[in-house]
Amino acid sequence: MSGDHDLRRSLGRAFGVRRSPLRPAGRWLHTNLGGSRILREELRHIFPDSWAFFLGEIALYCFIILVLTGIFLALFFQASEAPVVYDGPYAPLAGAKISVAYDSVLLLSLDVPAGLLVRQIHHWSALVFVGALIIHMLRTFFTASYRRPRRLNWLLGAVLLILVGLNGLFGYSLPDDLLSGTGLRIAFSITESIPFVGSAMATLLFGGEFPSSGLIARIYPVHIFLLPAAIAGLLGAHLGLLWLQRHTQFPGPGRSDRTVVGTPLVPAYALRTLGYFLLVFGVCTAFAGFVQINPVWLYGPYRPWDATTAAQPDWYMGWLEGAVRMMPGWDIQIGGLHIPGMFWPAVVLPGLVLTPLFVLPWLDWIVTRDGSFHNLALHAGQHAARAALGAGFTTFLSVLLVAGGNDVFAFVWNVSQPRLLLVLQIATIVLPPVVAVLTYLLVRAWERRGASAAHRPRVAGPHEPDLPPAGSAYGATGD
Amino acid sequence: MSDPGRGPGEQRRVSTWPAALGIIATIGGAVVFVVAFATGASNAWLGGSLAFALLGLGLALAFWGRDLAGDQVIAGPYPIPPEETEDQGAALAAQLDEHASVLTRRGFLFKGLVFSVGVFALSQVVLLGALGPWPGDRLSTTGWRRGRRLVDSDGEPVTRDALATGGFLVAFPEGNDLHEGADSQVVLLHFVNGEYTPPAGRETWSPENFVAYSRVCTHAGCPVAQYADVDQVLLCPCHQSAFDVLDGARPVAGPAGRALPQLPLAIDDEGVLYAQSDFTEPIGPGYWNIA
Numbered sequence: 001m002s003g004d005h006d007l008r009r010s011l012g013r014a015f016g017v018r019r020s021p022l023r024p025a026g027r028w029l030h031t032n033l034g035g036s037r038i039l040r041e042e043l044r045h046i047f048p049d050s051w052a053f054f055l056g057e058i059a060l061y062c063f064i065i066l067v068l069t070g071i072f073l074a075l076f077f078q079a080s081e082a083p084v085v086y087d088g089p090y091a092p093l094a095g096a097k098i099s100v101a102y103d104s105v106l107l108l109s110l111d112v113p114a115g116l117l118v119r120q121i122h123h124w125s126a127l128v129f130v131g132a133l134i135i136h137m138l139r140t141f142f143t144a145s146y147r148r149p150r151r152l153n154w155l156l157g158a159v160l161l162i163l164v165g166l167n168g169l170f171g172y173s174l175p176d177d178l179l180s181g182t183g184l185r186i187a188f189s190i191t192e193s194i195p196f197v198g199s200a201m202a203t204l205l206f207g208g209e210f211p212s213s214g215l216i217a218r219i220y221p222v223h224i225f226l227l228p229a230a231i232a233g234l235l236g237a238h239l240g241l242l243w244l245q246r247h248t249q250f251p252g253p254g255r256s257d258r259t260v261v262g263t264p265l266v267p268a269y270a271l272r273t274l275g276y277f278l279l280v281f282g283v284c285t286a287f288a289g290f291v292q293i294n295p296v297w298l299y300g301p302y303r304p305w306d307a308t309t310a311a312q313p314d315w316y317m318g319w320l321e322g323a324v325r326m327m328p329g330w331d332i333q334i335g336g337l338h339i340p341g342m343f344w345p346a347v348v349l350p351g352l353v354l355t356p357l358f359v360l361p362w363l364d365w366i367v368t369r370d371g372s373f374h375n376l377a378l379h380a381g382q383h384a385a386r387a388a389l390g391a392g393f394t395t396f397l398s399v400l401l402v403a404g405g406n407d408v409f410a411f412v413w414n415v416s417q418p419r420l421l422l423v424l425q426i427a428t429i430v431l432p433p434v435v436a437v438l439t440y441l442l443v444r445a446w447e448r449r450g451a452s453a454a455h456r457p458r459v460a461g462p463h464e465p466d467l468p469p470a471g472s473a474y475g476a477t478g479d
Numbered sequence: 480m481s482d483p484g485r486g487p488g489e490q491r492r493v494s495t496w497p498a499a500l501g502i503i504a505t506i507g508g509a510v511v512f513v514v515a516f517a518t519g520a521s522n523a524w525l526g527g528s529l530a531f532a533l534l535g536l537g538l539a540l541a542f543w544g545r546d547l548a549g550d551q552v553i554a555g556p557y558p559i560p561p562e563e564t565e566d567q568g569a570a571l572a573a574q575l576d577e578h579a580s581v582l583t584r585r586g587f588l589f590k591g592l593v594f595s596v597g598v599f600a601l602s603q604v605v606l607l608g609a610l611g612p613w614p615g616d617r618l619s620t621t622g623w624r625r626g627r628r629l630v631d632s633d634g635e636p637v638t639r640d641a642l643a644t645g646g647f648l649v650a651f652p653e654g655n656d657l658h659e660g661a662d663s664q665v666v667l668l669h670f671v672n673g674e675y676t677p678p679a680g681r682e683t684w685s686p687e688n689f690v691a692y693s694r695v696c697t698h699a700g701c702p703v704a705q706y707a708d709v710d711q712v713l714l715c716p717c718h719q720s721a722f723d724v725l726d727g728a729r730p731v732a733g734p735a736g737r738a739l740p741q742l743p744l745a746i747d748d749e750g751v752l753y754a755q756s757d758f759t760e761p762i763g764p765g766y767w768n769i770a
Contacts, residue, residue: 046555113516117525189700192766199614199766207611211661246557258560263548272544278537282530289526304661307704309716325718329736331765340765341736373561407719417719418732
């Protein structure tokens with residue numbers, strides 16, 4: 001039973017309490033699961049410290065919040081387009097013929113106690129989720145943390161980004177309000193524009209020509225089961241690989257490709273990360289409480305002959321919306337072959353934007369011929385070409401995002417919409433290379449001055465540790 | 480920790496205020512939330528109190544963890560040191576070969592099995608056909624056909640007196656349902672005499688200067704719901720395409736690349752407008768077709 005004893009001691013010591021309730025917990029874990037040796041090691045699992053390593057956690061916590069709030073929403077939502085006459089408390093819609101789905105979202109938002117809050121937490125955390133994923137991905141890119149042995153994990157992350165964005169789009173489509181129906185109509189048009197198989201894919205996937213009956217009933221299980229299950233599985237694999245390989249770290253005293261330096265899982269890391277979870281939850285809840293999002297009762301029900309100005313998708317679809325708005329109408333007729341204009345901004349462009357995300361680690365290898373293992377992350381300023389490419393790519397997508405709201409910006413800035421469109425079209429082509437070149441020159445200048453060394457993040461917390469020698473991770477506890 | 484210069488009592492300099500704040504915020508937030516819920520208070524009260532509790536507890540744990548972290552920095556080996564990558568890879572390859580080569584030794588059978596699994600997986604693609612109807616002529620036809628009368632959004636037949644010159648209205652085929660209404664909706668315009676000259680080949684489509692265009696945008700399929708009567712252009716609110724109604728609804732601004740199809744109109748003895756036929760080309764955004 002010495003293993004049991006040791007585990008209890010480790011747990012107790014970790015929390016700095018001699019006679020603590022953690023001791024029975026440690027005993028229970030050992031007597032019921034065995035394997036206290038493995039557990040003891042994992043209690044001291046090392047997590048390198050940097051604010052930048054928190055970005056992926058924000059995404060993870062958003063997923064958990066989405067599942068929790070999504071379960072609540074699923075208790076009320078009814079996925080049906082069957083017609084019903086609205087007789088709820090919202091006077092402007094009194095007597096309106098609406099769908100059962102829209103009616104159930106109105107009920108949830110306006111009648112169910114705390115229903116609006118939960119719906120708004122769900123929507124806000126979805127927006128934060130994709131944002132966190134993108135910033136996490138940018139951090140991984142700029143610090144070259146996607147190199148061996150983490151190529152596959154980068155790939156998993158890229159797939160996760162697509163699935164999460166797609167599921168966000170489906171969630172936006174469910175309430176059957178005017179904006180969700182308009183979004184689905186555009187999605188149908190995009191599907192149609194896929195070469196040759198597009199029209200068959202559109203009618204098969206949508207269950208007929210748009211608006212097909214049963215579409216919401218079809219999207220619903222995909223949104224609440226299929227994609228969340230896929231996301232959960234890939235997320236598990238992503239975290240499993242992270243756990244096995246340990247996180248990358250920035251260079252610093254005692255840190256190398258061989259030796260990882262950081263805080264142990266229990267208690268410091270566990271406390272912090274649990275705290276971060278609650279902070280993410282709290283921020284999303286505060287937004288949900290104070291900032292209205294997607295007020296579907298104001299938009300009205302979807303009817304195919306209604307449309308509204310200033311209609312925008314959720315922000316992470318904004319780049320695609322911008323491309324669709326800016327691309328000139330290249331409807332091409334070659335003999336009997338018709339190429340729809342939507343093909344260029346909605347099929348070709350996403351292909352060009354997303355394919356590099358999937359093959360990035362291998363592209364990097366082709367360019368740098370560096371196939372060795374790296375556990376040290378680079379600083380963004382350590383590789384001018386990478387920084388320049390990333391900055392140019394991000395600028396390109398940012399201009400597209402602005403163009404996605406060009407009607408709103410034209411109104412807010414009081415300029416003519418066609419003129420703003422022209423400016424944005426030029427910026428799409430001119431700005432990314434300019435930003436890339438500027439970034440390149442800046443990083444090179446920074447390197448020459450040796451400033452990158454001076455700007456490295458602080459290595460450890462306020463108490464600089466006496467680092468134990470490499471290879472004695474668990475000796476650090478004093479055992 | 481193993482720092483010899485520090486006694487057991489000084490191990491962790493954990494400030495007490497974060498935890499104190501956390502306790503107060505969590506209990507306070509919980510109490511206010513329950514009261515707000517019970518009294519049917521506004522969304523701001525519910526969200527504010529819940530956020531207060533979550534943020535308070537979160538800050539407490541995060542600060543507590545940060546205080547501990549400074550004291551607890553430890554080092555350990557990465558599981559795969561770079562310099563051993565080659566050796567470990569070779570060892571794994573050898574072990575795999577030793578234990579699993581029994582499978583690949585019978586090369587033909589093994590490959591045959593892998594191949595058959597692939598064939599089986601591919602065969603299941605036919606299930607996609609169960610999802611919905613094939614396109615057929617769905618995308619190239621609408622609810623309009625010869626003799627079908629135009630009705631307004633209330634279902635009333637549109638007569639020549641229903642629309643003064645300079646005006647416009649939304650029309651549908653008589654007896655349309657939701658589906659037909661979606662792809663058959665037209666915008667009907669009534670021009671002043673002499674204002675509108677029909678394009679070649681459409682001279683008989685606009686009796687008494689009534690002109691009907693498909694209201695489904697040829698760009699992304701939104702309804703072309705706005706009419707700027709000063710410029711005489713139809714505008715799509717989704718992506719700001721503009722169509723010149725005096726010039727066959729040709730796109731003059733924005734991302735659309737095709738004109739809005741025109742519906743051939745006629746007027747019967749009772750003065751009601753009706754369609755001469757369906758549209759002569761597919762409405763809405765295009766798709767890849769080989770004519």
